Amino acid sequence: xxxxxxxxxxxxxxxxxxxxxxxxxxxxxxxxxxxxxxxxxxxxxxxxxxxxxxxxxxxxxxxxxxxxxxxxxxxxxxxxxxxxxxxxxxxxxxxxxxxxxxxxxxxxxxxx
Amino acid sequence: xxxxxxxxxxxxxxxxxxxxxxxxxxxxxxxxxxxxxxxxxxxxxxxxxxxxxxxxxxxxxxxxxxxxxxxxxxxxxxxxxxxxxxxxxxxxxxxxxxxxxxxxxxxxxxxxx
Numbered sequence: 001x002x003x004x005x006x007x008x009x010x011x012x013x014x015x016x017x018x019x020x021x022x023x024x025x026x027x028x029x030x031x032x033x034x035x036x037x038x039x040x041x042x043x044x045x046x047x048x049x050x051x052x053x054x055x056x057x058x059x060x061x062x063x064x065x066x067x068x069x070x071x072x073x074x075x076x077x078x079x080x081x082x083x084x085x086x087x088x089x090x091x092x093x094x095x096x097x098x099x100x101x102x103x104x105x106x107x108x109x110x111x112x
Numbered sequence: 113x114x115x116x117x118x119x120x121x122x123x124x125x126x127x128x129x130x131x132x133x134x135x136x137x138x139x140x141x142x143x144x145x146x147x148x149x150x151x152x153x154x155x156x157x158x159x160x161x162x163x164x165x166x167x168x169x170x171x172x173x174x175x176x177x178x179x180x181x182x183x184x185x186x187x188x189x190x191x192x193x194x195x196x197x198x199x200x201x202x203x204x205x206x207x208x209x210x211x212x213x214x215x216x217x218x219x220x221x222x223x224x225x
Contacts, residue, residue, distance in 0.1 A: 042216045092211045098162050099170055100211040104154040
C-alpha cells in the first residue's frame with residue numbers, strides 16, 4: 001500500500017526564519033507534486049518534480065526530490081506571513097494504477 | 113478562463129437522499145478525479161477517470177459512484193448518503209491520461225444529517 005507521510009504536521013515559525021517540510025513516500029514513483037491550500041480555499045499547484053535530483057524554486061520556497069531515499073523536501077527561506085497555509089505533497093501510484101496519494105499536509109503558521 | 117467548476121458549493125441533506133455533485137472542466141483534460149478532505153486525514157482519492165468511459169477506484173470508493181460519459185464532466189453520485197460522508201469534496205483534472213499536475217475545483221462542502 002502506497003503511503004505518503006509529511007512532517008511536521010504543524011509548524012509555527014517566526015518571520016525571517018528558515019525551515020524544511022519533509023515528505024516521505026513508500027513507492028518507487030519518480031514523480032512528486034507539492035500543493036498549497038489557503039484556509040477555506042482550494043488547492044493550487046506549487047511544484048512538479050519529475051525525476052531524481054529535481055529541484056524547483058519559486059520565491060522563498062524550494063522543493064527537491066530524492067527518489068532513492070523516497071524523500072522530498074520543501075524548504076522555506078526567510079519566511080513571511082503570506083506563506084501561512086497548508087502544504088501537501090502528492091505522489092502518483094505505482095505502474096498499473098493511476099492513483100494519486102496525498103500526504104496529510106503540513107499546516108504552516110508564520111508569526112509576525 | 114480555464115477552470116474546474118463544481119456544483120453545488122454547499123449542500124446539507126438527510127441520510128438516504130440520493131444526491132449528485134457535478135464537476136466540469138473546460139481545459140480538454142483527460143484525467144479527472146474526486147477527493148474528500150477530512151481534518152487530520154488530508155485528501156483521499158475516491159474515484160478517478162483516465163478517459164471517457166474509463167473509471168477506477170481510489171482509496172475510499174465505498175458509498176460513491178461516478179460516470180464519465182463526456183470528457184468535460186465527471187459527476188460524483190451518492191446513492192444513499194450517510195453521516196460519515198460529511199466532508200469537503202474536491203474535483204480535479206489534469207492534462208494527460210495519468211494523474212500529473214492537478215487543477216482543483218473550488219470544493220463542495222457536504223453535510224449529511
